[in-house]
Amino acid sequence: MQERSQRRGAVWMTALTAAACAATITLMSGCRPAGDAPKPLAPLEAASANPAVSATLLRQSDELLARYRQMIVLMDGESTLKPAEREAVRAVGLMLFHDMQESIRALGDTAARSTDPAGLAALSQLLDRIEQEPSWFDADRLAFKEFLAQLSQQFSTSQSIAGLKLAKRAGEDLGVLAEIESAYEQELRDTFGRFAQRGIVPKREKWADYVAKLKGLYARERILKDYATILPDLQARPSVVAEAPAGTAASAATRGPGKEEREFFGRQLPPKTVLLTFDDGPHPRYTDEILEILKRYQAPAVFFELGRNLGSVDASGKVKPGPGSEVAKRVLAAGHPIANHSFSHGVMSKFELAKVRQEASSTEALLDAAGREGQALFRFPYGARNDAALGAIEALKLRSMMWNVDSLDWSDPIPKSIAARVLGELGKQQRGIVLFHDIHARTVEALPLVLDQLQAEGYRFAAWKDGKIVATEAPAADAAAPDLAGANLYRDSVALVIGIDQYKSWPRLQHAVRDAQAIQETLRTQFGFRAENVTTLTDGDATRANILRALNAMARKGGDGKLKRDDRVFVFFAGHGSTRKLPSGRDVGYIIPVDAGIDDLQTDAIAMPQLQELSEALPAKHAFFVIDACYSGLGLTRGGAPGGNANFVRDNARRLGRQMMTAGGADQQVADDGPGGHSVFTWTLLQALSGKADLNGDGLITATELAAYVAPAVSAIAHQTPAFGSLPGSEGGEFIFELASAQEQALSGDSNQLDAKASALAKQADDARNAQLQPVAQASAPVGAAPASATAVQVTLKGLDGTDTAIATSAAPAPISARVAAQRANDRGLQLxxxxxxxxxxxxFTEALKLQPRFALAANNLGFIYYKRDKPAEAARWYRKAIEMDGSRALAHLNLGDALLRAGDEAGAQMAYRAFIELSPQHARAAALKAWVEHPDSANKPEPPR
Incomplete structure (x- = not known):
């Protein structure tokens, strides 16, 4: 019998001391000298809210919420309507959406004008309402997401405490809205295709209750009628063939001969060809982000732009370009044509012809001023046109382009749902002009999901060149895989997590239950496993019957009751393991349930062949078994990832994967007393899942990468050798963990660190990992990161059958944007x-700032590194830099106060503390700091944290 050792002494090793020095900071230019006083913030004035501004904000917020609610009612069940009804609903929905955008624009304009104390007080009242209005459902508050984002950005550099507090509140509310949106994700997907530091407290109402409430306020028929649309009565007159509503995309084919030739339609494209189009821009932020994505995928597009977003044209025809014109120039520089989407986004089928010509010609002048060349395209807002309007734009030498695949990104708040809709429609039609809008954050998130799948399925991207649509060649099969951060890699995720300390017959363990709980929390909080899909069995619940019952039941979990091909299954076991030799001489490994006896493992324990059979029976695409116990002799097949394959993620989606990693061999004791109250193996596994195992820097951790980190690291710090390999039935597919987006963690005196022994152990583990990885093609890697390569890295590990085997990781990703690279560098700095x-x-942190110079979070974090090294003057420079970038970051003010106080500048420290107290009055240190700031001559002078 081999068991998890409970001996602490053999585990801890003497840590290697750090020898390498970090790169010299080169970003100090432009910072104030340490002795400079910070620019004073305007004091917070006790002001009453401006009644006129309050009334305006109340009216505008009511208008926005009403339109948002109408959108919910209008679009609810839209996919079940008959085609003619669906087209009418979508056409009206698009008009309603633009009315919503006008409401958001109006709120933003009011906020931009309300910078005096009375105006700020009125805005604060509006946030009170958004956060606390008792008659609103949680989902109502989602209507204000874009406005809150604008407010946070607008006031983050305010020179008043009240303005900075507004920015901070808006940012915190956005975090809670993200939580609400996640809670309603499934319901929103069906409809459209917790920490709150203050403000919004999620109530978790049922979506059905919310929609029922809205339908008591609004009716779809009334909304349609308000927008001059009445659905045909197909139920009463079934013999009548409904005519598509005028002005909709569906009506294009019914307006008489020759219209197909006059306009471009997606159905005219060759099979498996897609033309991407983006309407309503340019946007000061999202258009540039979309350009980055298109560049990574080498996908062309057409941008249909609104004249009012480009500038203005006076009565004499004089063009005055605005900020949007510079964005349009960047679109052109990226190789994409810009086209005409009218000036004001009105319903042009209802305009007088003179108004149609004015809308089109004014925008043409602005497009020309931005540098547009070549034959011009026009897209009617809402697709609303008639023969007269079409003739008017043709007289201006413009040609209309429609669409046949609507992403509905204008109504659907869920990026995954948007992507699924586009892919579903293209799956049906096999070609198309796709309508997106480059004015939404959700479009930015959905676009990579769509493009990756289209490339994987061999679609070609079409371009608009020389007055015609030209299909490009399909990407080569071995083209570099794009950055997949945020990709929808699995339909659903199911897990079984087991931890046993209190054995009945076997020696008791200390940390197995804590290991299981930590893994459960990591799966849920970091990797998106839904709580109802994670089954946890600990101690007395982890009987043989319950474990087998749970393993069999996993195939009945998931969205509609069963696992499907695109799902994944993760199984974790922490407890005793054992190996028995059969009369044939073959070794068989067992995991030991809580109720197993010592003498009859074949009856009481769970043999590896049973786990193998269960794994093969699972319909899920990928399954991964992680066993923190010791045993060997499994006689399993070996197989690594397709090393060096740059299209790994796409190929992986087609292959079954059944993999296992174990903590040690049959002749080893598996250490049960590692750092943080975990076993050495599980502690190292958790370190790897935090991001350390992302060996090629693509934001994804494969099972192979996990083993390539864990096995050499554990072997270096404990007397055990983890094993890894593929189970029978595997086709070379890889289980994948997708890392969460960048951590929004600002370092301060409250930031947690490992103790000295655990820190030394972590460095020793990293050094051991790095020493064993062998790059297939040498390339440089960032400091603190694992070695990466142009193709892959490989490492020799112990296979599940006890023999050594070389495994290779997947290829390094294609180049990523500077913003994403900066976020990853900041994440790496936090771990270090x-x-x-x-x-x-x-x-x-220096690398993060080189990549993204206005990265306030990284500037604060770099300052705190100086502070920890007892360099308060240097730290203060970086804290001031962070405050210049975003003054609403309360912790940057706190950190500045600490640094100045340690440097002996009490007056500067008091000013920084005063700003911090106003921004974060509930912080644990606020009361003590306030006492000193108000009475600086008292004996209450704070002691800055070390």
Whole structure:
């Protein structure tokens, strides 16, 4: 019998001291000298809200909410309507959406004008309402998401405390809205295709209750009628063939001969060809982000732009370009044509012809001023046109382009749902002009999901060149895989997590239950496993019958009751393991349930062949078994990832994967007393899942990458050798963990760190991992990161059958945007700070700032590294830099106060603390700091944290 050892002494190793020095900081230019006083913030004035501004904000917020609610009612069940009804609903929905955008624009304009104390007080009242209005459902508050984002950005550099507090509140509310949106994701997908520091407190109402409430306020027929649309009565007159509503895309084919030739339609494209189009821009932020995505995928597009977003044209025809014109120039520089989408986005089928010509010609002048060349395209807002309007734009040498695939990104708040809709429609039609809008954050998130799948399925991207649509060649099969951060890799995720300390007959363990709980929390909070899909069995619940019942039941979980091909299954076991030799001489491994006896494992325990059979029976695409116990002799097949394959993620989606990693062999004791109250194996596994195992920097951790980190690291710090390999039935597919987006963690005196022993152990583990990885093609890697390569890295590990085997990771990703690279560098710095590796953390935060110079979070974090090294003057420079970038970051003010106080500048410290107290009055240190700020001559002078 081999068991998890409970001996602490053999586990801890002497840590290697850090020898490498970090790169010299080169970003100091432009910072104030340490002795400079910070620019004073305007004091917070006790002001009453401006009644006129309050009334305006109340009216505008009511108008926005009403239109948002009408959109919900209008679109609810839209996919079940008959085609003619669906087209009418979508056409009206698009007009209603633009009315919503006007409401958001109006709120933003009011906020931009309300910078005096009375105006700020009125805005604060509006936030009170958004956060606390008792008659609103949680989902109502989602109507204000874009407005809150504008408010947070607008006031983040305010020179008044009240303005900074508004920015901070808006940012916190956005975080809660993200939580609400996640809670309603399934309901929103069906309809359209927790921490709150203050403000919004999610109530978790049922979506059905919310929609029922709205339908008591609004009716779809009334909304349609308000927008001059009445649905045909197909039920009463079934013999009548409904005519598509005028002005909709569906009506294009019914307006007489020759219209197909006059306009471009998606159905005219060759099979498996897609033309991407983006309407309603340019946007000061999202258009540039979309350009980055298109560049990564080498996908062309056409941008239909609104004249009012480009500038203005006076009565004499004089053009005055606005900020949007510069964005349009960047679109052109990226190789994409810009086209005419009218000036004001009105319903042009209802305009007088003179108004149609004015709308089109004014926008033409602005497009020409931005540098547009070549034959011009026009897209009617809402697709609303008639023969007269079409003739008017043709007289201006413009040609109309419609669409046949509507992403509905204008109504659907869920990026995954948007992507699924586009892919579903293209699956039906096999070609199309796709309508997106480059004015939404959700479009930015959905676009990579669509493009990756289209490339995987061999679609070609069409371009508009020389007055015609030209289909490009399909990407080569071995083309570099694009950055997949945020990709929808699995339909659903199911897990079984087991931890046993209190055995009945076997020796008791100390940390197995804590290991299981930590894994459960990691799956839920970091990797998107839904709580109802994670089954946890600990101690007395982890009987043989319950474990087998749970394993069999996993195939009946998931969205509609059963696992499907595109799902994944993760199984974790922490407890005793054992190996028995059969009369044939073959070894068989067992995991030991809580109720197993010692003498009859064949009856009481669960043999590996049973797990193998269960894994093969699972319909899920990928399954991964992680066993924190010891045993060997499994006689399993071996297989690594398709090393060096740049299209790994796409190929992986087609292959079954059945993999296992174990903590040690049959002749080893598996250490049960690692750092943080975990076993050495599970502690290292958690470190790997935090991001350390992302060996090629693509934001994804494969099972192979996980083993390539965990196995050498565990072997270096404990007397055990983890094993890894594929189970029978595997086709080479890889289980994948997708790392969460960048951590919004600002370092301060409250930031947690590992203790000295755990920090030394983490560095030793990293060094051991790095020493064993062999790059297939040498390339440089960032300080503190694992070695990456142009193709892959490989490492020799112990296979599940006990023999050594070389496994290779997947290829390094295609180049990623500077913004994403900066976020990853900041994440790496946070991990290194946690491990007290300050030189490497400094280099990581410096890299983040080189990639993204106005990265306030990284500037604060870099300052805190200086502070921890007892360099308060240098730290203060970076804290001031962070405040210049975003003054609403309360912790940057706190950190500045601490640094100045340690440097002996009490007056400057008091000013920084005063700003911090106003921004974060509930912070644990606020009361003590306030006492000193108000009475600086008292004996209450604070002691800055070390």
């Amino acid at each position: 700070y946690k491990e007290r590796r300050y030189d490497e953390a400094e280099a990581a």
